[in-house]
Amino acid sequence: MSKYQAIAEAMQQGDVAGILSDSVKVYPHSFEQSGNVKLLMVKQDHTKYILAVGAGPLFDELTGEVENGTKVCPLVTANRLVLNKYFDYTVPRAFGTQSSTLGLGDRLGIASAGHIKTVLGKDVRPILAQQSIREITLTNRDYNDVLNGACFAVFQEGYKDGYGADGDHLKVESDIKMSLDLGFTMITLDCSEKIDNSVETISTAEREQKYNQLPAAKRKHYESRYRDKTFEVAGNSITFDKDTLIINVLIYGEAVDFMEHVYVTYIKDLGRAVDFEISIDETPSPTAPEAHFFVAKELYSRGVTVYSMAPRFCGEFQKGIDYIGDIEQFEKEMVIHAGLADDFGYKLSIHSGSDKFSVFPIIGQYTKGRFHVKTAGTNWLEAVRTVAQVKPELYRKMHKYSLEHFHEAAAYYHVTTDLSKIVPLDQVKDADLADTYMNEDNARQLIHITYGILLQAKDEQGDSLFANEFFRTLSENEEAYEQALIKHIGRHIDLLGK
Numbered sequence: 405m406s407k408y409q410a411i412a413e414a415m416q417q418g419d420v421a422g423i424l425s426d427s428v429k430v431y432p433h434s435f436e437q438s439g440n441v442k443l444l445m446v447k448q449d450h451t452k453y454i455l456a457v458g459a460g461p462l463f464d465e466l467t468g469e470v471e472n473g474t475k476v477c478p479l480v481t482a483n484r485l486v487l488n489k490y491f492d493y494t495v496p497r498a499f500g501t502q503s504s505t506l507g508l509g510d511r512l513g514i515a516s517a518g519h520i521k522t523v524l525g526k527d528v529r530p531i532l533a534q535q536s537i538r539e540i541t542l543t544n545r546d547y548n549d550v551l552n553g554a555c556f557a558v559f560q561e562g563y564k565d566g567y568g569a570d571g572d573h574l575k576v577e578s579d580i581k582m583s584l585d586l587g588f589t590m591i592t593l594d595c596s597e598k599i600d601n602s603v604e605t606i607s608t609a610e611r612e613q614k615y616n617q618l619p620a621a622k623r624k625h626y627e628s629r630y631r632d633k634t635f636e637v638a639g640n641s642i643t644f645d646k647d648t649l650i651i652n653v654l655i656y657g658e659a660v661d662f663m664e665h666v667y668v669t670y671i672k673d674l675g676r677a678v679d680f681e682i683s684i685d686e687t688p689s690p691t692a693p694e695a696h697f698f699v700a701k702e703l704y705s706r707g708v709t710v711y712s713m714a715p716r717f718c719g720e721f722q723k724g725i726d727y728i729g730d731i732e733q734f735e736k737e738m739v740i741h742a743g744l745a746d747d748f749g750y751k752l753s754i755h756s757g758s759d760k761f762s763v764f765p766i767i768g769q770y771t772k773g774r775f776h777v778k779t780a781g782t783n784w785l786e787a788v789r790t791v792a793q794v795k796p797e798l799y800r801k802m803h804k805y806s807l808e809h810f811h812e813a814a815a816y817y818h819v820t821t822d823l824s825k826i827v828p829l830d831q832v833k834d835a836d837l838a839d840t841y842m843n844e845d846n847a848r849q850l851i852h853i854t855y856g857i858l859l860q861a862k863d864e865q866g867d868s869l870f871a872n873e874f875f876r877t878l879s880e881n882e883e884a885y886e887q888a889l890i891k892h893i894g895r896h897i898d899l900l901g902k
Contacts, residue, residue, distance in 0.1 A: 406471040408446070412457045415442045433562035438462045438490045445560045450879040452479055452556070462490050481548045484555045488587075494555050496569035498589040498677035499529050501711055501751050504773050504902055507570055508893070509534040509780025511543055511855065512787060513550070514878060516557030518889030519783070523565075527773070528902040531590060532557065533569035534780065537579055538816070542856025547571070547586050572778070573683065580670055590679040590711070592753075592778075593666055596686030598659035603651060604689065615650045618657075626653050629705075635697065638743025642697045652698040659684065660702045667708045679711035681776065685755050691715035693740050700748045712776045714753035715741050721756035722819050724781055724852035725845040727763045735766050742770040751776050758782035759848075761899055768901035777900065779893070781852045786888040787878055788851050789842040794884060795877045796834035802870055803829055803841065805861060806854040813853040821849040 406412070411430065414423050423430045427448065434445035434454075441458040456463050456475040465486045468477035477483050487494045499505055506528050508519045516532045523530050532554035540546055551569055558567055570590035571583030575597055583591065603611060615623070630644040644652075663682055671678050684691060684699060696715050703710055718737055719729020727734070745752040754760070754767060757777035767775055792799035806813075810823060825846045832840045841847035861869040878885050 406474060407448070408455055408474050408476065409472060411444065411446065411455060412472075412474040415444050415455065415457050418442075420444055431560045434560045436491060436559070436562070445556070447879075450876055452560075453477055454479070454483065454559070462486070465489075479552060479556045481552055484552045487555060487559055491559070493564040493566070494558050496533060496551070496554065496587060496589045497566050498679045498711075499566070499568055500677070500679070501749060502774065504528040504900070505531055505568065505751075505776045506893075506897070507531040507534045507572070507757075507776060507778035507780070508783065509539070509572070509778070510550075510553055510557075511535065511539055511780060511784050512875070512878075513545065513553035514875070514885075515783040515787070515889060516554050517561055517882075518886035519893060520557060520561045520563045520567075521886060522890045522893045522897065524563075526897050526902050528897055528900070529566055529568065531568035531570045531776075533567070533588070534572050534590075534778070535570075536573040537576075539572075539780070539856075543859055547583055547588070551586060551588075568679065570679075570681075572780075577666070577669075580666060584670055584674065584678070589677070590681065591666075591671070592681040592683055592714075593663060594683050594686065595659040595662060596683070598662045599684065599687060600655050600658065601687055603654040608647060611647070611650050611654060615654060618653070622657075623653075626657075629701075630698070635701075637697060638740070638747045640693060640740055640743060642693055644694060644698075648694055652695055655687075656684070656695060656699050660699055663699075663703060664706050664708055680709065681712045681714065681753055682710055683714045683753075683755065685714045685716040687716045689716070690718045690737065691741070693744065696741060696744050700744060700750075704748060710748070710750045712751040712753040713745060714755045714778075717741070717754075720818075720820075721754075721760060722849065723756060723758070723817055724785055724848040725759055727760045728820075731762060731766070734763055735770075738763075738766050738770045742772075746772070746774070754778065757896075759896075761895065764896065764899035765901065768899070773901060775900070777896070779896065781855065782892065783889060784855050785842060785848060785852055786892050787874075787885060789838045790881055790885045790888050791874060791877050792838040792842065794881050795873075796837050798870070798873055798877060799837055799841075800829055802858055802874075803847075803851070805858060805869070806850050809854055809857045810850055813857055817853045819849045819853060821846050821853075823850070826850060 414420050420435045421432045429447040431445040436443045439460040441460045441462040444455045454477040466477045467482045468475045510516045533550045535550045568590050569588040571588045572592045573594040574580050575594045630649050634643040718733050742752050751774045752771050753776040755778050758779040859871045
């Protein structure tokens, strides 16, 4: 007899809510039907499958082994594509400019169910699939894995309110094309390599000399449109004198050309909606109103439709901790940037938005709820919090390894972590690990930025030092991890006014 026979019989009868099994976990919200074929997600030995019973095209198209008439289907790309074909709600979608969205970035591929439960009943839509190329490299995943994790979580929870998929911080055209070919519904274009930050460090005369080397037609274009002109936008006067114009052309001109090129080449004629986000936040100083206006006006005059834009705000948006800076000044800047975004018709985007609790109410207020807030690493930290609570010996090993490799990871992040302020492990009881380290900024950043090192760490035999035990622990404590996400991400949503 198949170990799934009793479950298959319950599926045939349409009664899966009461299934009890010592060895198989059932996800009743996943119960679905197309024609005469019924599907249900289960977990056996820490691995999830979709069971299919019945006869019809859906059954035939799914990949898997058949046991006594029940097809046991692994959660692989081929089966994700079959679900996409038969159940529209499992396909990622674009949300446009009128809804609030939260980029959730499930680095581990196991957080989306908790994210879905967090947004249920809230006026915000989740971008469940959101990863940068760096993140998937550090976690040994690819963009198919990212889509699979989101899609199967949506199926598992029977979530039908829609989710998005963001190719996050993409710089290279081949990566943009790859993500769109796979079905990603949002592109966050990272323009950092096209923004010339050196312009701010040279003299006025040097800037003018550099500007005069631009083609005459390009200078004429910009001067006829902006020089010595004042624009009234969202209650603000924005004026371009000669030097202001030169600065913005030199800093952002190449980036704007790149934005236009990407839009025309990959998005404009794609035949489906794509939320196109512009990231101009990779600058050493805050984005001036003139810079924001310049980029936006150029894009719209060229017919580029923008979904959201991420300027660089004052203060610091470091990983995994609250906002650092002058909140009154942040509010003043938010008024202007939100007004500009509203006037041009796109949403304002806030990057490194994880845990920025002190400024969330300001963001929600001045964007009028039309925002995109990116989070990612915070769900990793909640996973680590869960491990610290249920398996302290594993946490201790990971913490020690992170300390040993902190400087290696810090080369890739801007953080102000002070390791001397982290309480030594031997001074903390097991029961206090989670609160001591996951509620303290320096320890949070330590664990946050070493996630790739921890997940890739191997012993001398090439076996995983932490990853296998880490994922198994979270599988054994699936509900605890979900509750941690509901509490933590829920706080984000509440403070944003949603």
